[in-house]
Amino acid sequence: MEHTLSKSFNILENAHIDQPKGFIAGGIHAGLRKSKLDFGWIYSEVPASAAAVYTQNTFQAAPLEVTQEALKHSSQLQAVVVNSANANSYTGEQGYQDAIQMQQLTAEKMGIDPSLVAVSSTGVIGEMLPMDLIKGAIARIGESEAAADFEHAILTTDLKTKHIAVEVEIDGKPITIAGAAKGSGMIHPNMATMLSFITTDAKIEADSLQQGLRQTTDQSFNRITVDGDCSTNDMVLVLANGMQNNETLHPQHPEWHRFIEAWQFVSRELAKMIAKDGEGATKLIEVTVEGAKSEQGAAGMAKAVVGSSLVKTAIYGEDANWGRIISALGASGIPFDKHGLSLAIGPEQIIQDGELLSFYEPNCVKELVKDTVHLFISLKEGSEKATVWGCDLTYDYVQINASYRT
Amino acid sequence: MEHTLSKSFNILENAHIDQPKGFIAGGIHAGLRKSKLDFGWIYSEVPASAAAVYTQNTFQAAPLEVTQEALKHSSQLQAVVVNSANANSYTGEQGYQDAIQMQQLTAEKMGIDPSLVAVSSTGVIGEMLPMDLIKGAIARIGESEAAADFEHAILTTDLKTKHIAVEVEIDGKPITIAGAAKGSGMIHPNMATMLSFITTDAKIEADSLQQGLRQTTDQSFNRITVDGDCSTNDMVLVLANGMQNNETLHPQHPEWHRFIEAWQFVSRELAKMIAKDGEGATKLIEVTVEGAKSEQGAAGMAKAVVGSSLVKTAIYGEDANWGRIISALGASGIPFDKHGLSLAIGPEQIIQDGELLSFYEPNCVKELVKDTVHLFISLKEGSEKATVWGCDLTYDYVQINASYRT
Known part of the structure; x- marks a missing residue:
């Protein structure tokens, strides 16, 4: 059964992926694309509980492997780096090593453990990541502190950035949930057919976060289609850094459903933005x-x-x-x-x-x-x-x- | 396993659906379309063994029901009438009665039993057949004796007619197998996603004919896709009138495989013509x-x-x-x-x-x-x-x- 939205949360006007407490995001032009922003990052002041769902395509791209390994390590992440224009997909062992290097250099730059860094790429399949450009970009992390730059940097053929944030009171704490996404082509129901990043300052264990992610994804990102194709690179990633110090959320918590409802709204609105901005779409x-x-x-x-x-x-x-x-x-x-x-x-x-x-x-x-x-x-x-x-x-x-x- | 074509048959140049002995076909402009031919028929001098496969769409159009009933009656057909521009689909009880009337008036005009007449329609879904135009058209059956007119009359958005005939010697008899088809939009693998008519002067029992039809269709019409859509009206119909007086064909007959090979070629070439003439296709x-x-x-x-x-x-x-x-x-x-x-x-x-x-x-x-x-x-x-x-x-x-x- 789907839940009817009773809107026990507030939509925050013109809010971005860095809206929850303790998150910073930015983006720059690394030179992978001609002039548009093409490299972005999200950073949390403290390690966050994390969970992800991935494309069901047989050919999962290298960055997805590296991100999965990071999550297996501790179910925690503190940062995400993303490039557009190149998917680092079907790039073999070299592609995997490139994704590892992208993760490690980012961790060094940020002064955190590599297992706390997720990597993500989107763009053309089968071409090697231009590592000189990636390295140059990583050295410049922090140059931008505008979350809107992150939201631009992850786009490919999208015409618009996609971002939203809501606030929901849990245990008397003003919990914020925010999201940013890219979509456009290759958007099809069977999950993970786009990039979507969710941030929240709620405190929640990784297992519960994974369960919430499956539930909200099933009724949002798994409910859209642009062209029936399903990409090799797509994932939805959620980071919950706990900086609102609420009582830890879990499915038996009395306010769990209100939290899920707000999260569902974020995911669903992003999914609709993706469908509406499908390649060439007018409606x-x-x-x-x-x-x-x-x-x-x-x-x-x-x-x-x-x-x-x-x-x-x-x-x-x-x-x-x-x-x-x-x-x-x-x-x-x-x-x-x-x-x-x-x-x-x-x-x-x-x-x-x-x-x-x-x-x-x-x-x-x-x-x-x-x-x-x-x-x-x-x-x-x-x-x-x-x-x-x-x-x-x-x-x-x-x-x-x-x-x-x- | 697919068979490699050893070409133990001859392709007949510029041959049409009336090539096998004892078949006549024609088509006229009945007024359902602005100026193009829109009503066609095939007639066999004697009742023919017949078999068909139908669309898997839940909404089978009325003419398919009527044709299925005719085939259940005796597994024999002597004639087929087809109109384009209107699918007589999702037209309820009235649509069913219209298809029955189309069958009966055709039978009367031809002087044969209604159960020997198959009916077929293709075009827009959900509009009633203009029976005054259909009746007028049936009264004019026989006015054209050009099989090319039939091949034009069954088209919708197709740009080209699709027809082919081959000759294969069986038991020393020159057996001919011919086919005509229409396709264009809504062409998708799960069978019966177009109209295709096969005629042959071979003698063959209806059960064996049905088996051959499934086998040849599976590796031809079920192997094409234009847009992933699957229509409510489509079928492949085969008539074998036995006028070459060969020893009755069946799967244990020593020449069965050569017959199937020739038939397969006819169906596969028609299928490729349909794919190539898919709506808007250039390749x-x-x-x-x-x-x-x-x-x-x-x-x-x-x-x-x-x-x-x-x-x-x-x-x-x-x-x-x-x-x-x-x-x-x-x-x-x-x-x-x-x-x-x-x-x-x-x-x-x-x-x-x-x-x-x-x-x-x-x-x-x-x-x-x-x-x-x-x-x-x-x-x-x-x-x-x-x-x-x-x-x-x-x-x-x-x-x-x-x-x-x-």
């Missing part, structure tokens, strides 16, 4: 399936709709071609009774209990011209539901991806 | 995976590559972005040892046994500028292999599908 598409036998089934059907190239192009064309939605549901591979199906585009009901209504198409078009298009699907199979997000498929997606490296 | 992409544990696994991995939007756009851009191929393989969900992976774009080897080679990129580009682009993937898992076909993703795909109904 966010939100698909809800309810009345399903299982939440997983509901999510699967919703993803089939939001992942259909024909639905995506129809929505780009602001064409109420509902037949494509039906067809995508039917092709989802998830069985359901078609006589119990209802469908609405925005407020306009098109199918009710399997019967096609004589709906008023201009009302659908009113929804389709919006920045966010809502599709509602209802079944008579059970009481589970899920919402997923995606974007339309446009000329610009083709343009961006036909010439990505050139 | 045919052929992906072979060998050294796999199972043929199904090999096909699954090859489909993951040819179905990846990022691979498709890179090939459109003639960009040797092999990292996207690797990423698609890794995201296929099919486990394999990455140290045994080899990859070539055309003749240029890029990865050998998991090691990235210092390949010469202009040699890749030489392959990428061709009309047909070959990707070869080799594993060290087993001895099974599969080849699949797809097409590139272009501006025109978006253009066609953003404005299909307008």
Whole structure:
């Protein structure tokens, strides 16, 4: 079951990844990209409990291996360094050694243990990291103390930075949870299909943090799709440095659910920003399936709709071609009774209990011209539901991806 | 295992669906489309053994129900009528009655039993068949006796007609197998994702025909993908009228494999024509995976590559972005040892046994500028292999599908 947001937290206006107490972030231009920022870091004043989830792609890039090893060492991190423009993926033993060196030099520069440093890369696959540029960048860590620079430095073909922070009172302490993300291409439901960093000043053990990360990721980053592709490099990483000195949080803590709710909101808003800023996208598409036998089934059907190239192009064309939605549901591979199906585009009901209504198409078009298009699907199979997000498929997606490296 | 074509058959130049003895086909403009042909028929002088495979979409359109009932009745057909522009899908009880009427009026016009008539529709989902136009068209059956008109009448956004015929000697008789198809959008692996009609003058029982259809379809129409969508209307239908009076064919017949080989060729060439004429496509992409544990696994991995939007756009851009191929393989969900992976774009080897080679990129580009682009993937898992076909993703795909109904 999904939780309805009761908003027992406050959204902080124009807040960044460094909003929680004790975090600093920055970014610089290291020269991997022509002129845009391309190297960033996050630093916590004290070691933080940490957890991560990783791409399910068979080819996990070298930085993911190095980060996993760091987390296995102590479940603690104090810093994260990220470069864009080069994924350090499919780079063999040399790539692994480069990621290790990136971790070690950062640790030296910061005066902390290498096992407290996570590394992350995003960009082209199969090219060696330009280590001279990386080394030069590491030497300059601290030059920027603007978290917005970090948020810019992690982007690839993204058009906008993605960041958010909320405050939630736990045990009378003002706990902050913040997040920054990059997305754009290769965004697909089966986890870890983007880079996302979450920081919080809550005190929480690593095991509980890992559990919270799985739970919040499942209903946020695992619920978006841009193009059905799934990258070799993506992960969601969370650092909780405990600097608010709250009573340690865990799933049996009376305020755990409020904490998760606030975290869920952060992750979900980042996920929606990623979908909306999908390569070439002009619209966010939100698909809800309810009345399903299982939440997983509901999510699967919703993803089939939001992942259909024909639905995506129809929505780009602001064409109420509902037949494509039906067809995508039917092709989802998830069985359901078609006589119990209802469908609405925005407020306009098109199918009710399997019967096609004589709906008023201009009302659908009113929804389709919006920045966010809502599709509602209802079944008579059970009481589970899920919402997923995606974007339309446009000329610009083709343009961006036909010439990505050139 | 796939069979290597030893070509124990002859390809007949410029031959159509009416090439086998005793078949007539034609098509006219019934007024469902503005000016293009939109209504076609195939007629056999005598009742023919018949078999079909259908879309796996939950929402099977009305004409498929009616055709299935006809085949259940006697496993014989003598005629097929097809309209384009309207799919008669998601049209409820009225749509079913319309398909029945289309079948019955055709039978009356031809003077045969309604159970010998298959009906088929393709086009927009959710609009009622304009029965006045359909009735008018049925009254004009026989006006055209050009099989090329049939091949035009079944098209939607296809740019070219798709037809082929081969001759294979069985028991000293010159057996002909012919096929015509339409494809374009909504073409995806899980069968029956287009309309395809196969005719032959071989004598063969319906059970054996069904078995042959499954076998040939699995390695042809089930091996192509255009956009990952799977339609509500698609089927492959085969009619064998026995007019060559050969000894009845069946799987134990000594010449069965030669017959299947010729049929396989017809189906595979049609499938490739469909992939090549995918909406907006400029190139045919052929992906072979060998050294796999199972043929199904090999096909699954090859489909993951040819179905990846990022691979498709890179090939459109003639960009040797092999990292996207690797990423698609890794995201296929099919486990394999990455140290045994080899990859070539055309003749240029890029990865050998998991090691990235210092390949010469202009040699890749030489392959990428061709009309047909070959990707070869080799594993060290087993001895099974599969080849699949797809097409590139272009501006025109978006253009066609953003404005299909307008």
